[in-house]
Amino acid sequence: MMIGQxxxxxxxxxxxDFPILRMLWESGRKKGIRxxxxxxxxxxxxxxxxxxxxxxxxxxxxxxxxEYFDWEIMRRACRxxxxxxxxxxxxxxxxxxxxxxxxxxxxxELCSGCSGIALAVGAHSLGxxxxxxxxxxxxxxxxxxxxxxxxxxxxxxxxxxxITEPSxxxxxxxxxxxxxxxxxxxxxxxxxxxVLNGRKCFIxxxxxxxxxxxxxxxxxxxPLQTWTTFLVExxxxxxxxxxxxLKMGQRASHAAELLFEEVFVPDSHVLGYEGDGMGNxxxxxxxxxxxxxxxxxxxxxxxxxxxxxxxxxxxxxxxxPIDEDRIRxxxxxMWGMIQxxxxxxxxxxxxxxxxxxxxxxxxxxxLTLGLPSSLRTMPLMRNFLNSYxxxxxxxxxLRYYLKDEDMTQLLETASLAKFSCADNAMELxxxxxxxxxxxxxxxxxxxxxxxxxxxxTQIYEGTNQLNRLVVNNIRFEETLRVEVPRPLxxxxxx
Amino acid sequence: xxxxxxxxxxxxxxVLRSNALNFAxxxxxxxxxxLENTVDSPLLWxxxxxxxxxxxxxxxxxxxxxxxxxxxxxxxxALEESAVESAGFAAALLFHNAALxxxxxxxxxxLVEEFTRGRPLCTAATAGETVLEEGKVSGxxxxxxxxxxxxPVLLFAxxxxxxxxxxxxVGASGVETRIDPYPLGWRVSEFATLEMKGAEPHFVLDxxxxxxxxxxxxxxxxxxxxxxNGIVRKAFQKAYDYARQRYQAGKLIIxxxxxxxxxARMLCAMEEGRALIRRASGVEDLAPAIIAWRRAGANACQAxxxxxxxxxxxxxxxxxxxxxLMRDAKYCQMFPRPEEEQLLRLLDMxxxxx
Numbered sequence: 001m002m003i004g005q006x007x008x009x010x011x012x013x014x015x016x017d018f019p020i021l022r023m024l025w026e027s028g029r030k031k032g033i034r035x036x037x038x039x040x041x042x043x044x045x046x047x048x049x050x051x052x053x054x055x056x057x058x059x060x061x062x063x064x065x066x067e068y069f070d071w072e073i074m075r076r077a078c079r080x081x082x083x084x085x086x087x088x089x090x091x092x093x094x095x096x097x098x099x100x101x102x103x104x105x106x107x108x109e110l111c112s113g114c115s116g117i118a119l120a121v122g123a124h125s126l127g128x129x130x131x132x133x134x135x136x137x138x139x140x141x142x143x144x145x146x147x148x149x150x151x152x153x154x155x156x157x158x159x160x161x162x163i164t165e166p167s168x169x170x171x172x173x174x175x176x177x178x179x180x181x182x183x184x185x186x187x188x189x190x191x192x193x194x195v196l197n198g199r200k201c202f203i204x205x206x207x208x209x210x211x212x213x214x215x216x217x218x219x220x221x222x223p224l225q226t227w228t229t230f231l232v233e234x235x236x237x238x239x240x241x242x243x244x245x246l247k248m249g250q251r252a253s254h255a256a257e258l259l260f261e262e263v264f265v266p267d268s269h270v271l272g273y274e275g276d277g278m279g280n281x282x283x284x285x286x287x288x289x290x291x292x293x294x295x296x297x298x299x300x301x302x303x304x305x306x307x308x309x310x311x312x313x314x315x316x317x318x319x320x321p322i323d324e325d326r327i328r329x330x331x332x333x334m335w336g337m338i339q340x341x342x343x344x345x346x347x348x349x350x351x352x353x354x355x356x357x358x359x360x361x362x363x364x365x366x367l368t369l370g371l372p373s374s375l376r377t378m379p380l381m382r383n384f385l386n387s388y389x390x391x392x393x394x395x396x397x398l399r400y401y402l403k404d405e406d407m408t409q410l411l412e413t414a415s416l417a418k419f420s421c422a423d424n425a426m427e428l429x430x431x432x433x434x435x436x437x438x439x440x441x442x443x444x445x446x447x448x449x450x451x452x453x454x455x456x457t458q459i460y461e462g463t464n465q466l467n468r469l470v471v472n473n474i475r476f477e478e479t480l481r482v483e484v485p486r487p488l489x490x491x492x493x494x
Numbered sequence: 495x496x497x498x499x500x501x502x503x504x505x506x507x508x509v510l511r512s513n514a515l516n517f518a519x520x521x522x523x524x525x526x527x528x529l530e531n532t533v534d535s536p537l538l539w540x541x542x543x544x545x546x547x548x549x550x551x552x553x554x555x556x557x558x559x560x561x562x563x564x565x566x567x568x569x570x571x572a573l574e575e576s577a578v579e580s581a582g583f584a585a586a587l588l589f590h591n592a593a594l595x596x597x598x599x600x601x602x603x604x605l606v607e608e609f610t611r612g613r614p615l616c617t618a619a620t621a622g623e624t625v626l627e628e629g630k631v632s633g634x635x636x637x638x639x640x641x642x643x644x645x646p647v648l649l650f651a652x653x654x655x656x657x658x659x660x661x662x663x664v665g666a667s668g669v670e671t672r673i674d675p676y677p678l679g680w681r682v683s684e685f686a687t688l689e690m691k692g693a694e695p696h697f698v699l700d701x702x703x704x705x706x707x708x709x710x711x712x713x714x715x716x717x718x719x720x721x722x723n724g725i726v727r728k729a730f731q732k733a734y735d736y737a738r739q740r741y742q743a744g745k746l747i748i749x750x751x752x753x754x755x756x757x758a759r760m761l762c763a764m765e766e767g768r769a770l771i772r773r774a775s776g777v778e779d780l781a782p783a784i785i786a787w788r789r790a791g792a793n794a795c796q797a798x799x800x801x802x803x804x805x806x807x808x809x810x811x812x813x814x815x816x817x818x819l820m821r822d823a824k825y826c827q828m829f830p831r832p833e834e835e836q837l838l839r840l841l842d843m844x845x846x847x848x
Contacts, residue, residue, distance in 0.1 A: 056676070059676075060675065060676050164807065167740075167741070169742075169806050169807055170742055170743075170806065171742055171743060176743070177742070177743040177744075179744075180743055180744025180745075182741055201807070202807045202811075245811045245812075245813070246811060246812035246813065247810055247811060247812070248802075248810050248811070248812070248817035248820070248821070249810075255807075255811075317623050326834055326838075426799070430795065430824070433824060433827075433828055434827055434828060434832065434833045434834070435832055435833075435834060436828070436832065437621065437828050437829075437831055437832030437833075437835070438620065438621045438636060438637035438825075438828055438829050438830065438831075439621070439636055439637065440634075440636035440637050440672070440674065440687040441636075445674075445676065448677075448678040448824075451678070451824065452678070452817075452821070455799065455802060455810065455817075455820065456810055458803060459802075459803065459806055459807055459809070459810055460807070463803065463806060464803070465752045465803075
């Protein structure tokens with residue numbers, strides 16, 4: 001068959017596991033699908049040569065030394081260009097027509113090796129996302145270019161996304177709850193910028209990142225109206241990361257506390273504009289990122305499944321567990337869960353690509369990004385992009401391509417994928433351990449790690465309870481709707 | 495604080511529970527995290543010594559043999575209360591006490607004295623396959639808890655009717671130990687796989703093997719159910735306390751129905767576990783003990799997982815004490831044998847009328 005001859009083993013596996021990819025291939029999207037396959041081949045190599053051989057040891061080490069970070073993770077990620085997933089090609093990144101799909105598939109693949117290592121890589125893209133989706137082009141030639149150049153030199157420059165606060169986790173991810181949230185961080189307007197005071201916590205990659213996209217209220221008594229996204233740089237005075245948590249799992253990546261003590265952030269570092277931190281900020285990012293969290297959970301489940309399968313096929317005292325019907329039935333159940341998960345996160349990813357590819361690849365963006373970098377970075381151009389008119393232009397483009405109903409549907413599918421995949425992953429890992437019992441085997445140690453790792457997917461990116469309510473509120477009560485920012489009115493922006 | 499509101503016990507058990515709770519709160523609670531981080535620590539031995547003073551090191555052994563001679567439910571009460579503060583410590587006590595059960599069927603007071611000095615603790619190997627041939631033990635026993643130099647290990651050597659209760663010593667000639675560097679839970683004592691090649695047993699019970707092994711198994715299953723119930727109680731206590739102080743969406747977490755449902759399930763689990771343990775400890779059959787273990791283990795896993803969920807991100811972090819419950823709970827379900835195996839065994843038992 002043609003497909004078999006043209007494709008690598010990885011490609012054939014992907015077509016078998018994801019029939020939608022085969023359909024896209026056969027309907028003429030070969031270039032994009034080839035890139036997807038190429039990316040997953042890299043992920044397989046990353047796992048085989050790097051992540052898997054050191055995952056258990058690194059996990060143990062992080063328990064003894066929670067502050068240790070293995071920078072080799074990021075250097076390797078550079079080699080495979082995993083830090084540029086969300087960076088437009090015009091800027092040297094690898095974001096293609098299947099950006100969200102690729103991210104989801106990549107996280108599934110990487111997490112089947114080690115979700116801690118994968119999170120260290122993935123959390124960086126989460127940090128990059130607001131810079132891209134807010135259309136903050138004034139920073140694209142500096143921050144995004146620096147990331148790409150660092151990547152090419154294997155000197156990683158990374159980002160992190162800071163939402164959670166010590167007394168507000170779930171609250172800051174949903175508009176209705178944000179209004180009542182007990183916030184710690186506040187940004188006060190001063191001449192030429194803002195002064196940030198307070199804390200963020202549990203920030204993935206927080207202790208390594210050079211740049212942070214940080215959400216903060218300008219007025220804690222009106223958080224929803226004043227919720228704003230800032231670009232913060234590590235070397236800004238008053239900024240520090242005083243604490244790294246000892247997590248139960250996904251340990252290879254840090255969860256850090258960020259401390260802001262009179263941190264001055266200039267006007268130019270507002271992403272989007274004042275007050276659009278929820279609609280244009282968090283909800284848009286959650287719509288794009290909760291699906292990939294579903295794929296993280298799926299990857300963990302698949303890792304557990306692979307180790308369980310290996311255990312089931314190993315002879316013990318002359319018998320293989322897989323020779324028993326109950327084990328064969330369990331394996332089929334588990335594979336069913338994995339494929340169910342994949343169906344859910346792929347629905348979200350395909351929808352995401354349908355929406356974002358238009359916003360990132362259109363004549364105006366191509367024209368702007370087609371200009372020589374030196375032109376865009378001229379003070380005149382930078383000032384324009386940071387000005388009311390520049391932001392209004394970007395805002396108009398975003399509004400033209402990103403529709404409220406599309407983004408709302410994307411958030412719904414993302415939230416559904418997130419909680420379903422996470423619950424399935426937890427159940428799969430738990431069942432695998434119960435079936436194995438007190439075994440002295442390498443496979444059991446892996447599945448125990450997956451069991452610890454999987455639990456986090458039920459918590460981060462909004463707890464599963466919140467995600468269920470989001471689906472309800474969008475689908476059955478129509479009380480939640482993502483609103484892409486309206487045309488700017490003069491005087492409301494920074 | 496809400497306890498197990500509907501569980502009523504006789505005065506004898508109420509007093510015992512109260513003493514065990516005092517022990518757990520005063521001796522275990524302050525060191526529970528340290529016990530988790532360092533196996534074989536002086537803190538462990540101090541707690542073991544105190545447990546010995548309370549009669550928890552030879553609880554089931556008759557007084558004439560030098561033990562306390564209490565009933566199995568009393569041991570379960572002590573284990574449950576200990577597990578509220580440290581499931582790992584409670585498991586260590588359980589394996590020790592279970593390993594002593596075959597001695598009840600011997601007349602070896604000297605051995606009881608030797609095995610109950612409290613250091614090292616005894617242990618029981620529950621999985622793997624070992625044989626006793628020509629007076630020597632061979633085979634492999636995976637994932638044995640409480641492994642320390644010199645510890646007497648109870649093995650169920652052989653299979654079927656020919657099984658024997660045999661003890662070998664850790665570190666003896668022909669007994670190799672392979673320490674598991676990184677177990678999921680119960681981290682107060684070492685886990686290891688024991689490989690035996692012609693090891694000389696320290697003692698082999700001759701006569702009443704079947705009764706001795708059945709009683710040992712019953713002790714293990716019921717004891718594990720009690721440890722699991724302790725975890726459910728701790729998960730409930732911590733989650734309930736947290737839910738009453740943390741705000742979300744402008745109101746306390748406890749006011750959210752999703753959280754109330756989780757807490758209510760924990761409350762049911764506590765009652766369910768206690769009732770099943772009481773019922774099973776009142777009969778000599780093994781089956782009710784296995785049933786109690788299955789239910790309590792599953793309940794502990796669910797309660798600990800829900801407890802972590804109620805705590806959100808804090809639940810996932812070591813410093814807040816919830817994640818340990820989740821790791822410990824899973825071992826209550828995985829030990830002493832895989833759950834489905836035991837489920838099938840229950841049907842076999844029912845069919846054979848045993």
